Amino acid sequence: MKLNQLTIKELHKKLKAKEISPFEVATDVLSHVDGVEEDIHAYVSLNNNLLDDSKNVTEIDNPLAGIPIAVKDNMCTKGVLTTCSSEILYNHLPVYDATVVNKLKRQNYVMVGKTNLDEFAMGSSTENSAFKITRNPWNLETVPGGSSGGSAAAVAADMCIAALGSDTGGSIRQPASLCGVVGMKPTYGLVSRYGLVAFASSLDQIGPITKDVTDCAISLQAIAGHDNKDSTSLGVNTPDYRQALSAEVKGLKIGLIEELMVEGIQKEVKELTDHGLNLLEKMGASVGPVSLPHLEYALSAYYIIAPAEASSNLARFDSVRYGLREEAEDMVDTYKKTRAKGFGDEVKRRIMLGTYALSAGYYDAYYGQAQKVRTLIIDDFKKAFEKYDVLVSPTSPTTAFKIGEKATDPLQMYLSDICTIPVNLAGLPAISIPCGVDDKGLPVGFQIIGKHLDESTVIKAAYALEQEIGFKEKPKLLKRD
Amino acid sequence: MSDYEAVIGLEIHIELNTQSKMFCDCEVAFAGEPNTRTCEVCLGMPGSLPVTNEKAIQYIAKLGLALNCEIANFTQFHRKNYFYPDMPKDYQISQFDLPVAGKGYLDIESDTGEFKRIGITRAHIEEDTGKMLHISRTGRIHGADYSLVDFNRAGTPLAEVVTEPDIRNPDDARIFMQSLRNIALHLGISDVNMEEGSLRVDANVSLRKVGQKELGTKTEVKNMNSFRALKRALDFEIARHTKLLEAGERVVQETRHWDDAGGKTTSLRSKEEAHDYRYFPEPDLVPLTLKPSYIEEIRATLPELPEARRKRFEDQYSLVPHDARVLSFEKAVGDFFEESAKDYKNYKSLVNWIMGEFSYHLNNQGLAIDECALTPKHLVQLLKMIDDNTISGKIAKEVFDEMFNTGKLPSVIVEEKGLTQITDxxxxxxxxxxxxxxxxxxxxxxxxxxxxxxxxxxxxxxxxxxxxxxxxxxxxxxxxxxxx
Structure with a gap:
């Protein structure tokens, strides 16, 4: 077995015991990437110094030391191209490292490269990248999900050991679901956003995409914690998430969100969700239905709030200080020409939506109303958590869809995130783990949502289910012969 | 006399002299090599985030308290969105409906000696923009070959004070500004230098018939870089409005630019061209809760303000009201007087010298009291030499002139020049x-x-x-x- 196929935990054990070296791990990862990247297109840029970097890791004192990890290309890496998969940042070399990248560096990780995404993390299929369309390793004709499609595909295809993603409305969990890997969005404020190029500031959260729940806990441990540079970062001590890796769910109260199990859900997705619940029940958890009546407005609220914040966050891409510049007659025309060329259709669509929603005379009807809905959804979750320890639902209503299938229908595309968006609006932690495959052999994700800052219980439930399901399928279509 | 009365409201920006900028660690200072006091935050680099400077919050709370404002227990930042190259993020982190300081007032004394209460609508905190340099014949952006931008100033904490339309003439507007400036100096929160731009003022002006309640159509005047310019611009604008109204024409609501050299205002943009700033709560910053105890702690740090100082000068030094007012108006002048008064008890003589000879020399050279070489020690020594007949009053003026220009102590000057009075x-x-x-x-x-x-x-x-x-x-x- 090649080393790139192992998990963080397995590699760490071997590295620590000096059975293998970081260089050998990096070599296996790199040779595999060289073999499959032309099919998958997971990376916007690769670290040309990967092997040298791995040689410099001499101490295996941290869990991530010498582990090749991929970073979504919307997180700043000092001196290393950070494009957000956008033309407008095609040449952007950040002058600083994102806090998460710093934290990984302190653990002596080695960076494999920067992964592809929907431009500025806006999308659910990674088709909105200005540079390339990432393919789902399970079926190269289908999308890997998005926006962290590059990260999820890279982990699924063993092109890295783990990856960082960012999740604004499901951008970690949905691609993790579609690629058959584990993805977690932590509580808003648990992981610093400093250096994450903002899409929607009040919703964005960085999290890990890994091969299993154990690696998820290890990775989360590495990146969580207060950061003075992010005012929305929570001032809490992070618990040891690895202690939650106990398969013990006896007495755990689990609520199935009724509103997320109805129309539009693919048959097998529904069946496998029920199957997962049955397994948890068999292990001693108690399961019951729960209704969150305001979820039906979640998508609408999200598509006001996220674009509104985005319209402001993306204003800075004006060609004055960095990025693309399209010279024109005067200042205003330079702005217009640069932004017209630099942004893709989906980004423009959301900037226009958001600008409109914030305009004088419309603010109360749109942004104000959406914030009220957001509060109602937060309250719905609070009520549900009075009765239950975790809530569950499918991660995505369907398995991976065909490339191009929804590209021209934004509404259909937006519906891909119907199960994940409410969690961002409420700022809660949630994980997606694979729970089986559909009749086309494509993986299905199972979402577990926790209380505010209760990542431990989420991890505990996910770990128990993972052990019970024993999901062993791997993507077969890694090479075109 | 015209049948119209002017209604004036001011919008003032004060750069705060905190050590670091509003939302990052960069140093706050004036000028310097362009773009050297910058970082990823104040340059609006992708991914960077603001962190509020607590000192700036304290400063704006101090200013609010000094202006008798209600200080909010719950305050929040908003984004003000508009595109301009001097705005690194193309939005300004400002405040909207929840400013640090709400309603208040400032009492001013008109040239006529009449006291007037000017309402303060609000005082809030925001970040300053960078500075543009337009390479063109006029120095303005229109028709410029190219423009340069310096972000050293970007992110400097900026207090914005908005007054009610309570001011009725240009002189009162000037006096309000001078009073506000003195308060800021007393608080030690700003250099409040109009020429360097650390104190800026825009004015809203409209006219209405005397006795009429409703406000007339207003114009906003910008680009007044001195107290004198403020007065001249308002005089011009009032005359312009008067002429229009008397001719039966209408005043167009618009923003106008004061051209100091030309002595006139010109249209900058109409109401229709006004920006829609699309304010919304800044999601990168959590709202601030200012506990009453915290506000009281800040109140306790407030120094003596001009009004209180004036009263104390009357009591403690037995100064006549006029002298007490003149000496307490500017902080540095009051400080000079008090420092001198520690060692010299003939206060009347001291006051006469400060308000006479000294102020004459300062005015002549266009210097502020703390910008010249003369210290309280100089003046006290000089006055003592007069009192003990070492020199005559006439010689003293000669010595004063010399020490003002050279900074030499009077004893040294008298010695060098052999000016000791002959009493034999x-x-x-x-x-x-x-x-x-x-x-x-x-x-x-x-x-x-x-x-x-x-x-x-x-x-x-x-x-x-x-x-x-x-x-x-x-x-x-x-x-x-x-x-x-």
């Missing part, structure tokens, strides 16, 4: 005898009651003694000799 009677007597002998006509005139001749004779003695003879002695001796 026999020495003066010799000169007096000589002068009387040489000027028989003057002596005759004086004896015939032409008093003017005395001045001439004293002058001759002073000339011969190079002004060092004690004038009293000279007088006394001359009279004695003539009566003989």
């Amino acid at each position: 009677q026999s020495e003066i007597e010799k000169v007096v005898d000589m002068v009387l002998e040489e000027n028989p006509q003057a002596v005759t005139d004086l004896k015939e009651g032409k008093d003017r001749a005395l001045g001439f004779l004293v002058g001759q003695v002073m000339r011969l003694t190079k002004g060092k003879a004690s004038p009293e002695l000279v007088n006394k001796l001359l009279w004695e000799k003539i009566k003989q």
Whole structure:
């Protein structure tokens, strides 16, 4: 077995015991990437110094030391191209490292490269990248999900050991679901956003995409914690998430969100969700239905709030200080020409939506109303958590869809995130783990949502289910012969 | 007199002199090598996030308290969105409906001596923009070949104070600004230098018939870079409105640019062209809760403000109201007086010198009291030398001139120039005898009651003694000799 196929935990054990070296791990990862990247297109840029970097890791004192990890290309890496998969940042070399990248560096990780995404993390299929369309390793004709499609595909295809993603409305969990890997969005404020190029500031959260729940806990441990540079970062001590890796769910109260199990859900997705619940029940958890009546407005609220914040966050891409510049007659025309060329259709669509929603005379009807809905959804979750320890639902209503299938229908595309968006609006932690495959052999994700800052219980439930399901399928279509 | 009265409201921006910027660690300072005091935050680099400078919150709370404002217990930042190259993020982190300081007031004293209460609508905190340099004939952006931008100033904490439309004439507007400036100086929160741009003012002005309640159509005037410019611009605008209204025409609501060299305002943009700033709560910053105890702690750090100081000067130094007001108006002047008064107890004399000779010299050279070489030590030493007859009052003025220009202590100047007063009677007597002998006509005139001749004779003695003879002695001796 090649080393790139192992998990963080397995590699760490071997590295620590000096059975293998970081260089050998990096070599296996790199040779595999060289073999499959032309099919998958997971990376916007690769670290040309990967092997040298791995040689410099001499101490295996941290869990991530010498582990090749991929970073979504919307997180700043000092001196290393950070494009957000956008033309407008095609040449952007950040002058600083994102806090998460710093934290990984302190653990002596080695960076494999920067992964592809929907431009500025806006999308659910990674088709909105200005540079390339990432393919789902399970079926190269289908999308890997998005926006962290590059990260999820890279982990699924063993092109890295783990990856960082960012999740604004499901951008970690949905691609993790579609690629058959584990993805977690932590509580808003648990992981610093400093250096994450903002899409929607009040919703964005960085999290890990890994091969299993154990690696998820290890990775989360590495990146969580207060950061003075992010005012929305929570001032809490992070618990040891690895202690939650106990398969013990006896007495755990689990609520199935009724509103997320109805129309539009693919048959097998529904069946496998029920199957997962049955397994948890068999292990001693108690399961019951729960209704969150305001979820039906979640998508609408999200598509006001996220674009509104985005319209402001993306204003800075004006060609004055960095990025693309399209010279024109005067200042205003330079702005217009640069932004017209630099942004893709989906980004423009959301900037226009958001600008409109914030305009004088419309603010109360749109942004104000959406914030009220957001509060109602937060309250719905609070009520549900009075009765239950975790809530569950499918991660995505369907398995991976065909490339191009929804590209021209934004509404259909937006519906891909119907199960994940409410969690961002409420700022809660949630994980997606694979729970089986559909009749086309494509993986299905199972979402577990926790209380505010209760990542431990989420991890505990996910770990128990993972052990019970024993999901062993791997993507077969890694090479075109 | 016109049938119209002016209604003026001001919007003032004050750059706060905190050590670091509003949302990052970069140093706050004036000018310097362009783009050297910058980082990823104040350059609006992708992914960077703001962190609020607590000192700036304290400063704006201080200003609010000094302006008798209600300080909010719950305050929040909003984004003000508009595109401009001097705005690194193309939005400004500002405040909207939840400013740090709400309603308040400032009492000003008009030139007529009348006290007037000017309402404060609000005072909030925001970040300053960078500075643009337009390479063009006019220095303005229109028609510029290209423009340069310096972000050293970007992110400097900026207080915005908005007044109610309570001001009725340009002089009061100027006095309000001077009073506000003095308060900021007393609080030590800003350099409030209009030329350097750390104090900026925009004015809203409209006219209405005397006795009418409704406000007329207003115009907003920008780009007034001195108190004098503010007064001139308002005078111009009021005259312009008056002319329009008297001709039966309408005032167009618009923003106008004050052209100081041309002495006129020109249209900048109409109401229709006004920005829609699309304010919304800044999601990168959590709202701030200012507990009443925290606000009280800040209140306790407030220094004595001009009004309180004026009253104290009257009580403690027995100054007449006029003197107390002049001395307390500017912080540095009041400080100079008090520092001097520690070692010199003839306060009336002290006041006369500060308000007379000293202020004359300062005005002449266009200096502020803390910008010249003269310290309280200089002045006190000089006054003591007059009191103990080391020098005469006349010589003292000469010494003052010298020490003002050179910063030398009066004792040194007197020593170097040998200006010590001659108080030896026999020495003066010799000169007096000589002068009387040489000027028989003057002596005759004086004896015939032409008093003017005395001045001439004293002058001759002073000339011969190079002004060092004690004038009293000279007088006394001359009279004695003539009566003989």
